[in-house]
Amino acid sequence: MKYLTGFLNSSFVYFLMREFYMGGGIEGELKTNNLLKLPIPKITKANQTIVNQIIALVDEILQNKAKDKNFNSLEFESKIDNLVYELYNFTNEEIKTIENKE
Secondary structure (H helix, E strand, O other), X not given: OHHHHHHXXXXXXXXXXXXXXXXXXXXXXXXXXXXXXOOOOOOOOOOHHHHHHHXXXXXXXXXXXXXXXXXXXXXXXXXXXXXXXXXXXXXXXXXXXXXXXX
């Protein structure tokens, strides 16, 4: 569940939802059927280390937010984004496209 939490809150998923499921804008409705269309990487032996790192970062965010509601989690979120990019083996060019569309 924490793996999905990290994945669903990543810049890549935001990019996908905005570009393909919300008409290209920031306004829109997030529907369950659109979530089901997301290409969520399955957990395998090959990517288990990355998945574990995402889970650990989500745990850190949740623990820090529980202590301090104003905790700035951007550093952790950026690390999760990089791990998600690694799951997909994105090139630097693809990452730039995703990040420049935010």
